[in-house]
Amino acid sequence: MEQALKILIIDNDKTNRLAIQRSLKPIVPLLELTEVNSRKKAISLLKQKSFNCVFLGYLLSDADGLTLLKELQNMGIQTPFIVLTPSKNQEITQEFIKSGAWDYILESMISPDTLLKTLKNSLRIYKAEKALTLSNQKLRKNNEILKQKNKELKQQQEQINLKNLQLQEASRRQSQFLATISHELRTPMNAIMGFSQLLLRQYPDPLTPQQVDIVQRIFNNSQNLLSLINEVLDLSKLNTDQMDLKVEEFDLGVLLQFTIEELSSLRSHKNLSLEVDIDLKNPLIINDKNFLRRIIINLLSNAIKFTPAGSVKVKVWEIDAETIAISVEDTGVGIAEEDLETIFTPFQQVDQTLTRQHSGTGLGLAIVDSLIKMMQGEIHVSSELGKGSVFRVEIPRCLSSNLS
Ligand code: ADP
Numbered sequence: 001m002e003q004a005l006k007i008l009i010i011d012n013d014k015t016n017r018l019a020i021q022r023s024l025k026p027i028v029p030l031l032e033l034t035e036v037n038s039r040k041k042a043i044s045l046l047k048q049k050s051f052n053c054v055f056l057g058y059l060l061s062d063a064d065g066l067t068l069l070k071e072l073q074n075m076g077i078q079t080p081f082i083v084l085t086p087s088k089n090q091e092i093t094q095e096f097i098k099s100g101a102w103d104y105i106l107e108s109m110i111s112p113d114t115l116l117k118t119l120k121n122s123l124r125i126y127k128a129e130k131a132l133t134l135s136n137q138k139l140r141k142n143n144e145i146l147k148q149k150n151k152e153l154k155q156q157q158e159q160i161n162l163k164n165l166q167l168q169e170a171s172r173r174q175s176q177f178l179a180t181i182s183h184e185l186r187t188p189m190n191a192i193m194g195f196s197q198l199l200l201r202q203y204p205d206p207l208t209p210q211q212v213d214i215v216q217r218i219f220n221n222s223q224n225l226l227s228l229i230n231e232v233l234d235l236s237k238l239n240t241d242q243m244d245l246k247v248e249e250f251d252l253g254v255l256l257q258f259t260i261e262e263l264s265s266l267r268s269h270k271n272l273s274l275e276v277d278i279d280l281k282n283p284l285i286i287n288d289k290n291f292l293r294r295i296i297i298n299l300l301s302n303a304i305k306f307t308p309a310g311s312v313k314v315k316v317w318e319i320d321a322e323t324i325a326i327s328v329e330d331t332g333v334g335i336a337e338e339d340l341e342t343i344f345t346p347f348q349q350v351d352q353t354l355t356r357q358h359s360g361t362g363l364g365l366a367i368v369d370s371l372i373k374m375m376q377g378e379i380h381v382s383s384e385l386g387k388g389s390v391f392r393v394e395i396p397r398c399l400s401s402n403l404s
Contacts, residue, residue, distance in 0.1 A: 004030040010042040011057025019110040039063040073100040080122040175236035182233035231363040238370040253283040273311040286398040291371045298364040299328040307332030327392040335383040344369040
């Protein structure tokens with residue numbers, strides 16, 4: 001249903017009120033017209049009711065129009081005010097406009113035409129302003145919600161940061177604990193190995209074959225345990241940044257030959273060929289010799305361990321003047337694609353069952369990965385189940401000495 005246009009006339013001049021009334025009736029079909037002649041009545045009416053437009057006379061029975069307009073503006077009444085002025089006096093009209101009037105009409109000019117034009121203008125602007133106020137209010141509300149959300153997010157972020165710090169601290173303590181335990185275990189383990197080696201010498205008294213077998217087992221198991229302890233110790237050192245790089249110049253070809261010879265006994269009971277292909281124009285590199293040795297030992301012993309028969313190849317070449325590549329290639333059991341991502345995670349082994357065929361801790365590749373990162377290198381692996389694996393390491397030929 002269409003709503004009536006609510007108009008208030010505040011004027012002491014009855015002729016003006018009548019003129020407006022007569023002019024509006026024919027042009028506004030649904031009109032609710034209210035008339036008052038005093039400031040007092042106008043204020044009490046505007047406090048209770050809202051109007052679409054107010055015509056405000058120059059003089060009222062108890063005040064003048066300008067004083068009332070200022071008062072109403074102070075009260076926050078937002079209705080469009082159209083002032084009726086007796087003359088075209090610029091100063092008076094300016095004063096009204098400055099005090100919040102939307103428009104003015106000369107009393108002598110009151111006619112349906114002028115009223116319609118002024119009314120339409122004022123209502124259009126009023127509507128637009130109302131819509132603007134509304135959207136501003138919405139914006140403000142949204143802004144408040146956003147501020148609140150932001151605050152909550154900040155609090156969550158702070159909590160996450162705190163949890164992170166606590167986790168880092170817990171991890172540091174755990175690594176520290178592991179380091180201490182491993183260190184404590186190493187001494188008795190070395191003693192057990194030393195004593196079992198002494199017994200195996202069988203001097204001055206020989207042992208029975210059964211005793212030799214038992215002592216040999218003690219020695220072998222101690223050796224396995226010692227390498228586990230050493231790996232745990234290394235990983236905890238790497239986790240707590242206690243492992244330092246020692247950058248030096250060395251011959252990569254010589255290092256490779258020595259390391260490969262050290263490990264060649266691992267394939268003694270296997271039908272496994274071991275090839276080495278060193279293709280270096282300049283074998284001298286500046287990097288951490290001990291780290292590189294450990295990387296090669298880990299990759300090569302894995303290749304031999306996981307290749308029952310076939311071949312293992314170690315290749316070295318220069319990718320460019322600054323980068324050296326080392327690859328360890330085998331024709332062994334291979335690694336399934338879904339396992340390739342996890343093999344560098346500590347304690348991750350493809351075969352986690354208790355009945356697994358191959359010994360190991362699952363720490364070797366995690367250590368290799370950390371060492372290579374410290375050496376500013378990369379490791380890549382490609383593999384196919386049943387066909388074999390290729391581990392390729394890329395390291396800078398010359399590691400800047402300020403890292404050491
Ligand atoms: P592990 O002590 O078990 O050898 P690593 O961290 O060195 O621990 O290797 C993690 C796992 O990755 C191994 O248990 C094995 O499942 C897989 N793996 C590593 N190297 C090879 C390889 N050359 N061929 C097949 N599987 C491999």
